[in-house]
Amino acid sequence: NAGVTQTPKFQVLKTGQSMTLQCAQDMNHEYMSWYRQDPGMGLRLIHYSVGAGITDQGEVPNGYNVSRSTTEDFPLRLLSAAPSQTSVYFCASSYSSIGLLYGYTFGSGTRLTVV
Amino acid sequence: QQQVKQSPQSLIVQKGGISIINCAYENTAFDYFPWYQQFPGKGPALLIAIRPDVSEKKEGRFTISFNKSAKQFSLHIMDSQPGDSATYFCAASNRGANNLFFGTGTRLTVIP
Numbered sequence: 001n002a003g004v005t006q007t008p009k010f011q012v013l014k015t016g017q018s019m020t021l022q023c024a025q026d027m028n029h030e031y032m033s034w035y036r037q038d039p040g041m042g043l044r045l046i047h048y049s050v051g052a053g054i055t056d057q058g059e060v061p062n063g064y065n066v067s068r069s070t071t072e073d074f075p076l077r078l079l080s081a082a083p084s085q086t087s088v089y090f091c092a093s094s095y096s097s098i099g100l101l102y103g104y105t106f107g108s109g110t111r112l113t114v115v
Numbered sequence: 116q117q118q119v120k121q122s123p124q125s126l127i128v129q130k131g132g133i134s135i136i137n138c139a140y141e142n143t144a145f146d147y148f149p150w151y152q153q154f155p156g157k158g159p160a161l162l163i164a165i166r167p168d169v170s171e172k173k174e175g176r177f178t179i180s181f182n183k184s185a186k187q188f189s190l191h192i193m194d195s196q197p198g199d200s201a202t203y204f205c206a207a208s209n210r211g212a213n214n215l216f217f218g219t220g221t222r223l224t225v226i227p
Contacts (some may be wrong), residue, residue: 004158025130033214040124042219043159044203050213058214090158098147099209103161 002026006091006107013081013114020045021076021110023091029105031094032074033058034066036087037109049074050097081114088112118142121218134192136221138205141186145207149215150179150190151200162203163190168169195225205206 005023025032032070034047045058049068063085064078078085088111094102120139128134138148149164165172165179165188172179178191193198205218 018156035217040219042121043217044141056213092158092185097186099149099161099211100147100210103149103164104150104215106158106160108156108158 003089004093004105004107006089006110008110009108009110011113013078013112015081015083015114016081019078019081020088021078021091021112023074023075023076023107024072025091025093025105026072027105029095030071030093031092031097032068033092033104034064034074034076035090035092036060036085037090038087039067046089047079048097078112085115086112086114117219118216119205119218121205121221122201123221124219125222126224128192128195128223130195130197130225130227132195132206132225134190134195134199134223136190136203136205136223137187138189138207138218139185139187140207142207143186143189144209146209147207148179148181149206151206151217153204153220155201155221159202159204162212167216185219192223197225199223199226200225 004025034046035043042100047066091107094104151159151160152162153159176193181188206215208215
């Protein structure tokens with residue numbers, strides 16, 4: 001089925017470790033973004049991309065890097081994991097930057113725990 | 116600062132009742148107001164959206180009411196069902212912007 005694929009689904013990291021959360025979409029969407037979801041804080045935008053080779057920061061970018069070398073892939077890198085990065089991470093893609101008409105297509109999430 | 120304020124944080128409704136979730140915003144440039152529904156273990160999905168040129172939009176049991184002067188909008192779920200139990204997010208943005216601004220979410224539980 002077409003959609004947004006996130007891997008891994010679960011991950012436990014030690015403080016200071018680095019890792020990459022993978023996100024791939026097969027809908028030829030130009031817009032992709034990463035959100036983190038924390039209780040009582042909703043969805044907060046980390047980074048986004050409006051096309052291959054173009055990325056920009058969202059609301060909470062510190063501690064995260066992204067790149068967009070292809071239309072399909074938008075990996076999120078944690079540089080040096082901290083307990084404050086314990087969260088559920090969602091990747092989303094869309095035809096337009098605000099999801100007009102069809103909305104954002106979200107992946108099923110990556111639950112990350114940093115100990 | 117939170118661009119979109121959402122309340123309540125949680126809501127319990129009897130089956131058949133009406134669920135009401137409210138959102139407020141400050142940025143008068145916002146002209147697109149979607150609602151997303153999220154089931155446990157899943158990503159959010161677009162439920163319904165409204166533009167400020169209308170005061171109400173209905174799709175089945177789901178209705179958005181929009182009050183431009185008060186800068187508020189709300190989601191009404193009529194005849195609420197246990198299958199509606201989920202977290203609901205309001206959001207706002209404007210054409211030309213690079214992202215949506217989401218509210219903090221409302222966890223709805225519909226009890227039989």
